[in-house]
Amino acid sequence: MTIHLPDLPYAYDALEPHISSKTLHFHHEKHHKGYVDKSNAALENSPLKGKHIEDIVRGAHEEGNQGLFNNIAQVWNHTVYWHSMTPKGGGDPDGDLAKKISEDFGDAAKFREKFREAALGQFGSGYAWLAFDGSKLIIEKTPNAVTPLIEGKAVLLSLDVWEHAYYLDHQNRRDAYVDAFLKNLVNWRFAEDRFNVCNSKGLTATFEPAEA
């Protein structure tokens, strides 16, 4: 069983004007696919080959196999990132997740403020995340391919802040990209589903992207 490139959960032009079709084509077909190909090459003679992608990410990290980790974590991080956005997204969270956000951050506006701070505060390439540790929601930033998955947390939202995610549309203005994500794209339905699943089945409940 090899790692494959999952389809985007929407059309390439579905996130316009905030993220262009050109960006999504490059990001998915070149960057994401590149990580898939390099992961498969690195897995060729590895005992991790054939395991669930989340176990490969954790296993590569535990083994200190940086080459495999960087690529396989990027495969997974990007798949979560695609699902963290939706056309006509944004707004405020709903349901149990909304209650938990109020409990842990104050309200949705305070969440946005802290998430924005994390995304803009990540120096260089990396991610901003909304994660859950089993009792609390956590906003964090990580460099390069690092993911909260290796800290045993469940990921509810991923925001790619590598320049390749926004440079064609927003040039150096990461703030404009982050604001567009929070205002127009963030997929609260996805985050709430992940929260409910991980709350009932445990933090290691795997993320299975829907396939077209």
Ligand code: FE
């Ligand atoms: Fe990326």
